Amino acid sequence: MIDILLYAGIAGLILAAICGPLGVLVTWQRMAYYGDTLAHSALLGVALGLSLQIDIQLAVLLACLLIASSLFALQLWRNTSLDSLLGILSHSSLALGLVCLSFIDGPGFDLNAFLFGDLLAVMRDDLYLLAAIGGAALVLLVIFWGDLLSMIAHAELAAVEGVKVQRLRLLLMLLIAATVAVAMKIVGVLLISAMLIIPASAAGRLARSPEQSALLAALVGMVAVLIGLGAAWHFDSPAGPSIVLTAGLIFIISHFAPGARRVSNQ
Template sequence: MEDFIFRAILAAVGISIITGSLGCFVIWKRMSYFSESISHSALLGVSLGLASGLGLHFGLIIVGVVFALLIVVLQQRQFLSNDAILGIFSHISLSLGVVILALVGGVNTDYFSLLFGDILSITNQDLIWIYAILALVGTLLTTFWQRLLLLTLSEDLGVASGLNKVMYQLLFMLMIALTVSVSVQIVGVLLITSLLIIPPAIARVFSNTPVQMTLLSIVISIIAVIIGLSGSTHYDIATGPTIVIALGALFILSQILPSKASA
């Protein structure tokens, strides 16, 4: 097996584990628009990383964390609806990213790979980043699973139990920001949300418990990215969109097959 294919598979599996697990909370919390907004901010992170010399990953993490903090602060003021706040920041950050890239990007800047991903360009350093974030997010999810789940399923009960809603909301948003920071090269800025939403949506059809849904979501995500990677290398087409098409096909299949409700 070629080295770049092996690295691509390792990266795909790592990202699938992160997005498959966090995506369940995105579905349960109905935060699909937040994940879409923070993925758009990733382009600003890329451009600032290139402009400052910090590198792609540091730029993505810094912008993602700042974005999450600003959203939480503005949500507490309650002078605008959540979707309005997210829409404002999403479009501003995306536009700023495009402008800064136009100013600092050279002729060798691959805009297509930034928007739609290029998993075959994954390096050993990228793998270290991915599995470092996987370890961090996995540790946080394992440690705070019960509290995050309680606040997700019954926010009032969680607050009555003494949980700090804002702190855990911020923690979850930061985990999403970290996930986006290592997912750009897999499916690109415009398609990251699909990895967070579609696998859990499929898993929900066949699951009876939150843990079961999370594990099944991870498996589905891994299957989809492997199918997408195989298809893109065989037919020489963009990997990110191919992965999303594979996810779409699996979603349609899940609607046809007997679900837990009809079993």
């Protein structure tokens, strides 16, 4: 019992640490719908994993990275509208995943676990994968943080100054894809975007710099994980939704905190 709670808590804290700074970049880039698109494609990865009898989390990771790369390539091709591409790929991948799942023969599986997550089912191997991807993502964010901020603030000016804008956009999209893939087991397909957006939005009310926003967003996410996990254990409620609900309550409270303000670039 203690191991279950320990693994769940560690997994949630690692996810919050990743989603904090990444969520800040997502909100500033106005890419909230992008997270939903990748989350929907995760179901397609589940279907592929079950049909090919390979590790589901690996299949989800590959599917999310493939969709992210496809989005990047399609956006460059004839400057296609990103909003249109997101809408098309989001609903198409979700529909394709659900159709594929309906044709899979074999023992039944709990679709709710994929949709809403099952944090208490996280095992040691899941922690290793989450820590590896999370550590790599955080290292890359630290290395390219300044260039990413320049790209978000003014892409054309950043390109003139020598920043590889397109490469950074691809990197950011792939990082989001990897985060969505590993977060599926924790908060589920339908709630992944919430963990990216809500803590970052709450932090943006209080922070005075991008770095403060990233750190506060990670802290808000960690607090939401600990309180939400405790509430889920005490009230026997779903862990993923409990964490997201806690993050939402923190966001509401942030509106009334002393010194709260609206960040102009959000």
